[in-house]
Amino acid sequence: MKNLPLNRLGPHESTPGVVNFGILLPWISAADGNRLFVKIIHERDQFIQAIQPLAFELRHDVNADYGDIWSAAVDFNTTRDSQPGSHFGAPDRHVYRFELHNPNAGALDWIVDPYAREYATGKLSAFTLGYTPYSWSAGETGWRTPALNDLILYELNLAEFGTGLQGAIDRLDYLADLGVNALSVMPVNNVSLEVDWGYLPLGYFGVDERFGRRDDFQRFVDAAHQRGLAVIVDAVYGHTGEDFPYADLYRRLQYQENPFMGLFAQNYFGVSTDFNRTLTRDFFFSVNLHWLNTYHIDGFRYDCVPNYWDGALGMGYANLVFHTYEYVRTSIASLTSLSRFDAPEGPRLIQIAEQLEAPEQILEQSYSNATWQNATYGAAVACARGAAGAIGNLGQRLGALGYVEQATHNGETMVKAPLQYIENHDHSRFLCEFSLRHRDWNLLFAEGDRTQ
Known part of the structure; x- marks a missing residue:
């Protein structure tokens, strides 16, 4: 790439x-x-x-x-x-x-x-x-990304948590007091709708204006680092929104082929990106490098990996995370903006896959060092409901049974770990799982006419 x-x-x-x-x-x-x-x-x-x-x-x-x-x-x-x-x-x-x-x-x-x-x-x-580039604080040069096994993540929706970047900055002390040391920020890329979680992107090289300007996000990362909080951004590369220009323009021109878009692996959401295309591969690699160097983020949470997973030796996801890792590894010594990743055990770049179909495989066969997986969540729900044998199963999930603790790729030994959670943006609040009715009808959280 x-x-x-x-x-x-x-x-x-x-x-x-x-x-x-x-x-x-x-x-x-x-x-x-x-x-x-x-x-x-x-x-x-x-x-x-x-x-x-x-x-x-x-x-x-x-x-x-x-x-x-x-x-x-x-x-x-x-x-x-x-x-x-x-x-x-x-x-x-x-x-x-x-x-x-x-x-x-x-x-x-x-x-x-x-x-x-x-x-x-x-x-x-x-x-x-007349744009003036952001001036990073003196403390930024001393920031070091936490080790993978020490990460405690807080998933953050900027629009709902702080109504934007300034509101989020104002609440960083609260997050640090919780004991977390990393923020997993839901997509900040540009979208067409005013109210949107961000999973149908239009633009990738900057921050959506709903949250603030680009120096606002740089200030957010800077302030988070000063409080001991790493920042991981949600990367939506396997699909785009309908109005993404490489989808929209070639469709309006009625081209039968597209130099960027097209079916590649799975096709779960949005308009699929085709990693068989050189432009597509280099585009998203460039997006990664831009965010690492311009915004000083600590890593990526890659959304919907099945949309561009074609195996360990394929052109899609595995190729992208490998080249991103290699860029960091070979550039740490020459770029002070990447010094945060320098560690005796190797670069601490965080690359988290959302590969729910085969989470064990993604850690073994790619340069991802962490993955989402729903097994712990499911085991916790079963345990709370008193299912037979559930507590033992939950213990195995929390012990990361079946996952490698480290893997060696091209002579590079990397620490690996599944993320453990019982809640995230794809699931209801854990408490809402328990009711005589379906969770969407849980009367503890009912909305509507209070007089009825």
Whole structure:
């Protein structure tokens, strides 16, 4: 796997007031009569009918590795006064989208940028003119990711826990007082809906605007580390939302094949990603590297692994976690942003699989060092209900019976462990499992008309 040329993709302010845009669109060429535009408006003007976005045409080129690439440089210094009364070109956030003019399909608007680093409401990407990179605290250089066998995780939904990143930061002391030392953060990637858990992504290279801006998440990670809390993010790579641009655009063009999407392994949710495609593999590898270096996270919880699990030697999940581990292992000495993983036993990068179909296998056959598994949860429910032999079974589950404690891959010995839990976002509260009625009818937690 290779890191994409991210310095050419998405928006980048190369010099003050000049923003370069770039997007890979394989099989969409200017030679076939296509034209691509980026439509930009200042965030403060987007709901003023008299002020319309300005459109700038991109030029077409061919990338040796990925094919058709489109790019443009927009000089806000010379276009700032082109719309009297607008904030165009003023510092702060501008929102944008792409529009493709295709000779057969016509004008296809509302194309999200898959390489955007910021997002706005709905199907809009964003960038901050005059953006100042976040300055990490002095203590960040001394942070070390906890050892795997010491992890005590708290699963966190930012929208519900703290109504955003600032609210979560305000509650970090509470979490530290609980005795946990790691936060498993449910998806923070961009989605199209205002209320959404995040498992149908549109954008992967930044934080959804519902929670805050990119420096808000960096501040959240920084503050968590200062309190002894590792941060693990939920990575949804086996499927996307319908409006993810590589799904949406090629569908609207009625292409019979897709350079990014397609059936690969299982097909449980959303639109499946095809890891047989070079762009798909390198895209998600680049997402991992971006989050490790830009946001200083401590690891990933990979959602719905069966959607891209094709075996230990396949092109999908095992390939991704191997290359991510190898990147960290070979870069620790040269990148101070990765020093948190340095440990005598080897890199402490956390890679957790949600492979409920074969959790024992995923630890044995991949560079994952932890996995979700529902056996402990099921044993705990049976034990609480007084099922015969249940307490012995629960003891075996808590003892990780059947799981390797370590495995050697290519000469690298790694500590391995299943995650133990009796609750998570896929299950009801443990207490709700016990009632004369189905758990969804548990009167202890009934909602509705209290007079009835």
